[in-house]
Amino acid sequence: MVASSPGNNSAVLRWAGLVLVGLTLLALPFALAGVGTAWVRITNLAILFIFLSLGLNIVVGYAGLLDLGYIAFYAVGAYAYALLASPHFGLHLPFWAILPIGAAVACLFGVLLGAPTLKLRGDYLAIVTLGFGEIIRIFLNNLSSPFNITAGPQGITLIDPVRVGAITFGRTDIFVGLVFSGPVKYYYLLLLLLLAVIVINIRLQHSRIGRAWEAIREDEIAARACGINTRNIKLLAFAMGASFGGVAGGMFSAIQGFISPESFVLVESIMVLSMVVLGGMGNIWGVIAGALLLSFVPEILRYTVEPVQRAVFGRMLVEPEVIRMLLFGLALVLMMRFRPAGLFPSRLRRRELTQET
Amino acid sequence: MAEVLLEARGLTKRFGGVTALSDVSFTILRGEIYGLIGPNGAGKTSLFNVLTGIYAPNAGSMSFEGRPLDRLTPDRVADRGIARTFQNLRLFGNLPALENVMIGRHVRTRSGVFGAILRTGPTRREEADIARRARELLEYVGIQRRADMLAKNLSYGEQRRLEIARALATEPRLLALDEPAAGMNATERAALTRIMESIRERGITILLIEHDVKLVMGLCDRVAVLHYGVKIAEDVPEVVQRDPKVIEAYIGGSPA
Amino acid sequence: MDIFLQQIINGLTLGAVYAIVALGYTMVYGIIQLINFAHGEVVMIGAMTALTVIAGLAGSGVPPLVIVLAGVLAAVPVCMAVGYGLERVAYRPLRHAPRLSPLITAIGMSIVLQHVAMMVWSRNFLAFPQIFPNPVFFVGGAAITGVQITIIVLSLLIMGALTAVVFRTRLGTAMRATAENPEVARLMGIDCDRVIALTFIIGAGLAAVAGVMVGSYYGIAHYTMGFVLGLKAFSAAVLGGIGNIAGAMLGGFLLGLVEALGAGYIGDLTNLCHLPWQPDLVAARCAADGHLVLFGSNYQDVFAFLVLIGVLMFRPEGLLGERVGQRA
Structure with missing residues (x-):
């Protein structure tokens, strides 16, 4: 992509805008904490879902491979963290050591899954990845006997919070008169990681590898004729996507302090897919918007639907959880039908829409 | 002979x-x-x-x-x-013309994931070289003014020429x-x-x-x-x- | 008790259900190359509808046979309507969209159907009313129940009837022609849209019967029951060769047998106490318990996926099918 050289004014404006966004993001947790600490936690989870969506976006959006078992990599990262930093095995590795391990293990699983299946046609690949996700979940549920590896359905508790030097993320600290609760600290850590993830995504997209992914998505035969080793490049997409999932999983473990297989069911995979589809496959900012939308709207509904229903009907008719799931399902159906490029089509796609007669 | x-x-x-x-x-x-x-x-x-x-x-x-x-x-x-074009055109339709040609450079370039993420010197130089040669090839086949247009929106004749440019990009x-x-x-x-x-x-x-x-x-x-x-x-x-x-x-x- | 024979009987029962559901996948795939991901939910809706009717009529003095028939007769049209609705709303508008679009839509519909069902039938496990006495017969050391016999016999009848429809009727000919080449079929005066819709409707009708079968076999129904069942039936269709009707039947029974025998024997096979040489840790546990099983029957659900992955990797055309799973 070639940006036309912006004038001085617009450059200043852009910087001003960035600074403004930055300041807002920095002040956000305090504003949210004013409403309720729950909202800081919700925001943190939303950021984790942005990680996941951006990771899945590499696989689905760039390379065009429909992965329905993506949450398995999240699970692998989460369990890697939990097993290496909890009383379960008595291991307590520091987070900066585990996070890369989690990413690497998830990446390995990505390659293990991808190597035999990537030659399959798209819809078959989708079903196989779905099966893979289920297999991982079944193993997590059952690997508690005869040797207790995953603690089965009870899950793993007392997972170490992140510690960096003297700062423990689980605790509340007061610093220059501001209250930094655990979730607020995690928010800043996640924000930092998110920045890195976004930069990595943008750089990958506008690179030789990113273009190769898009080429495969657009036309695999032509991609091969251009000398692209489609098998390796697809595997790379799987591995990269899985690594992102692994990192997100590790952070999830640390933040929650408790994980169980229940957090890694198929519906979660579909949720992430909905976020990618809603925002616009292949479009980083769209995907982020999609993840934010589908993270926050259900939460807002949770806090509004119940009182509204009680006020209007005198009782609860539709649980917020159901509304949440209907939202995901309908997002997939309606987007494919009416806006396949997503709610927020990239500039490229928008140009394409205006060009068409 | x-x-x-x-x-x-x-x-x-x-x-x-x-x-x-x-x-x-x-x-x-x-x-x-x-x-x-x-x-x-x-x-x-x-x-x-x-x-x-x-x-x-x-x-x-x-x-x-x-x-x-x-x-x-x-x-x-x-x-x-050996490079080829296809009878029924196989362009990367949703990508700009320039990127189509840049993808043709894939086989003659080496940058990997880490180079891209860290944006190392060699990667940046290679990237600049890819873009420059892709532009030259678009000019060579006479569609340099279409560089930023999506391939699928080019006229039929332009698409044919774009495919040739992409093939030439593989040297x-x-x-x-x-x-x-x-x-x-x-x-x-x-x-x-x-x-x-x-x-x-x-x-x-x-x-x-x-x-x-x-x-x-x-x-x-x-x-x-x-x-x-x-x-x-x-x-x-x-x-x-x-x-x-x-x-x-x-x-x-x-x-x- | 003869475990082997018992697992064969259980496997055939399960397989009969898989086969009936797999037919729905395979017919739709054969005709428009679409994985109707929401097919499993249609099975669930069939089970739920029948359960509602049967529970409502139970104890009303109506003869049990009539009650069950009423349940099936209610489930079939409901499921057919759902199947038709799926095709019209979710798939037909996307018939010319990129391959993955209808699959994504199908997943969305699956989630929607599940949660609508949850709103209607609650999130609890519902007991399938036992209105018939379920006699148990003993054959060579294994038990077979009346329900199992009914399921197996009924499924064979349905398969026979379906085969007759596909290969002996005008509709069947139209279906096969549309599957072969929709363009040509259209030129021959076949209304492809109608044929495709009918395929969905027939598949959904079968799903309804399968729903009643599986509900009465396990005695419970739940709004999520269709999902894994659907996946397994899809695996069965792939195993037999997707798009191939006989393949779906064969694949269904085979998968049922694999699962039953796998669940029956995996515990024994992975019992570390059978190892000729045992490390101290294992030996100590074996001395205490007598068994140290790596993988028990709780891994039953894994077999279907392993079969699916294995078939797609090594024989993507399935046992009876043409080569479809891989790119040209």
């Missing part, structure tokens, strides 16, 4: 009970434009697909620049220096064009002919499948004729044109 660039011996390709290619042998010399003609269903595109590794032949062997070309995957074939020694003039008007055809001549002047050998016999006869150094998967003639255009077997094939007899 000029140096042999590509040699194929006894290529045979069957699909179920249909024999698309039957014991086809030919040689292409470095620097020439070699035409391949034949009625519909004669096996021309099948030959292309065997040559570029999309199909594995049932029998026969190929060598390119003296090295065997058999059982290579399409990406390895591209790496060896081929042999450029295989599958009916590049199909659907073009007379002006576009003339422009295409000039491009092909200039490609040859750059030292790139061309293998050309074409329906338009007049275009082939005017441009090619040598022409082979396929009919029902069998090579029935091969010579300079003037001789092939007068070959009774060829005339028979085009007028519509069945194979003997």
